[in-house]
Amino acid sequence: MDASPNFRETRFDDVTVLASSHGGAFPHGNTVMVTGSQARLVIDPSLDVDHDPVGADAVMISHAHEDHIAGLRHFTCEKYAHHADVAGVRSLQVLLDGYGLTPAERLAVDEQIGDQFALPDGFPEAIGVGDGHTFDLGDVRATVIHLPGHTAGHCGVLIEPAGFLYVADIDLSSFGPMYGDVGSSVDEYLTSIETVRAIDARWYGTFHQKGVIEGSAEFRRRLDDYAEVILRREQRLLEFLDRPRTVPDIVAHRLVYRPHVDLPFVDAVERRTAQLHLERLVAHEQVIETDDGVFVLT
Template identity: 70%
Template sequence: MTTTDPGFREAQYDSVSVLMSGQGGAYPYGNTVIARGSAGTLVIDPSLEVDHDPVDADAVMISHAHEDHIAGLKHFTAPTYVHDADLAGVRSLRVLIDGFGIPPEIRSFAEKHIADQFDLPDGRPDAIGVPSEHVFDLGDISATVIHLPGHTAGHCGVLIEPIGFCYVADIDLTSFGPMYGDVGSNLDDYLASIERVREIDARWYGTFHQKGVIEGADDFRTRLDAFRGVIERRDARLLEFLGEPHSIVEIADHRLVYRPHVEMPFVGAVELRTAQLHLDRLVRHGAVLEVEPGRFSRT
């Protein structure tokens, strides 16, 4: 690796380089991917530590509409692309924040946090929507958009071929586990997306947060199993709690995602959305019943 900026280190994987976060990649930081082809250069998810366009990019791909993935976008003038389902959130910061599904009383906190931490513009109104399987032709390499919804409705990865680099964005393999607490989140979609990336045989797998780059499909799939296991543990925790009837608010207060000592304004909204998604899924599978209006118990 060679130092290219005080904020990150550049690691090379054939014609793909990753600007590895100098802060370890935990939120609000992340790892930015650059694919250099003979006919063009694509930047994916310019992070908070990217304070200029280091490659004179021909195109920028945003994996999904979250503030940490567009943090460095203001430094790029190249055409910006995002999946159609998350396009409105990249075009408008207001729409991006709407997607959190937070109550009005804490919206001002979210707006202040984003302003203080990221100093984002009001949006990228000229962003271009693309469908799944959209291909960036970079000459001797190509970058194909892979729709991986669940985290957000438009969350995507990018497969760079023929070198075999698969960027999986926020399927980030952390011990914290999957996040699906937004309005556009979907637990069943997230599980399906995990299975989709499991089927991709690549040489390298890149994540936006923390883990960075994993080499080899076997190691990646082992880590992916552990990541998916967090969802299963949340299911088990919920079923244990529903040994007696409880409401959705009581389930959220019990917490499936955050530990009891974590106190941040958005925690309640995330817990409520997560609890609802798990509850809906377990009801569909017959593991939970609504025993009286608004109160649920395991079968």
């Protein structure tokens, strides 16, 4: 395997993690490689991956976000993503559609992606797969686990017999879960958290920040803290609804980002996050929406 100054290689039985030298913070991430007796699988080639380090037989993309396909152009093998996200891997414009941007936001985000990632227009050859799809690598199996919420097609991968569960952007960061896309869902995210909580593994790998956590007890402890961020955001929203508010009011108040963060996609994320939480609160009869689009506590 060729060495690279961009990442540090760490082995976990049949799994090698290319840990970003930038700590895995966006736009960087940790790439996973799985080597079996008959084939090799790469998962989420990051911005730090500037070549195919193993002669991969397949690449699995956990979901259609630019940081997870950043290194995909260096691979000539078959490329896969979940059916619900594969269109965003095939086309950068479809990927951008998924962010729910205004025209001005879209132009700025498109330029930012071009500057940071230099992506091609897309990978039209990408193949859609479903939950439970298994990559047979010989003496190693890598099984796709659908974990929607972050995006509609967000997936993890369980690698056996190593006992390595890659959870992608269920990244356990203190920042908390991201669900600001058109296809995002708070309820599905919470369900996906429970899905991975129920899986006993030896190691748990994230794309961003934490990298690899050893042991189910430690993973579940961190997962509890991570899930709590969703509930804290909802509580902050309820407190902000001490008087009637509109969605633009909530976007300006911010549930996700701190006030000083100035990035072209921030308002879009805040807008979608607010809408999703408001939908939950309306469904739970804690909030009502008036005819003129104002939200009030019941």
